[in-house]
Amino acid sequence: MRWIALFLALVLAPALAAQPVPYTLDRDRSLVGFSFDIGNDEVKGNMPVAAATIALDLDRLSRSTAQVTLNTRDAVTELGFATEAMLGASVLDADAFPTISFQATSVSGTLAGGKIEGQVTIRGVTRPVTLDAQVFRQRDTEEGDRSRLSVLMTGTVDRRDFGADGFAQFVGPEIRLEILTRLTRS
Secondary structure, three states: OHHHHHHHHHHHHHHHOOOOEEEEEOHHHOEEEEEEEEOOEEEEEEOOEEEEEEEEOOOOHHHOEEEEEEEHHHOEEOOHHHHHHHHOOOOOOOOOOOEEEEEEEEEEEOOOOEEEEEEEEEOOEEEEEEEEEEEEEOOOOOOOOOOEEEEEEEEEEEHHHHOOOOOOOOEOOEEEEEEEEEEEEO
């Protein structure tokens, strides 16, 4: 009986002690996209990632973690005047607040349909946000290969919640997020 207990302890201990696996963000192939409405027109833009620390446990998503910092000064839209207004003092105020940060507080669901809850800080104001997420193997990877992944996250924030309420007569309050990240196991 002692041998069975020892055997089970040796076999199960590594599995129980498994930690989330660190992944590195491929900045060149990742896109933090957003869109908003000016009147009846949708305007799209993107913002580069300044830093990211990501660790995933694909078997127990609740153990996954993520911290991401975005560079607001280099955010762009498809319209030059909209970019200038967005970076100005009444919206992102990029000179005073050069970054947006996100800290995941919980991850739940499945790889095909999960939720990432966290805290986002924009203009020095921190509020909760929930993103829908899906995890995929990247092209040219074998089934079961978890070394290169793509994560698609979508959600919305209300810019007024962060004091980014400039040009309200022209620009809608909802900012739609579509974030595609490419990750490589570190």
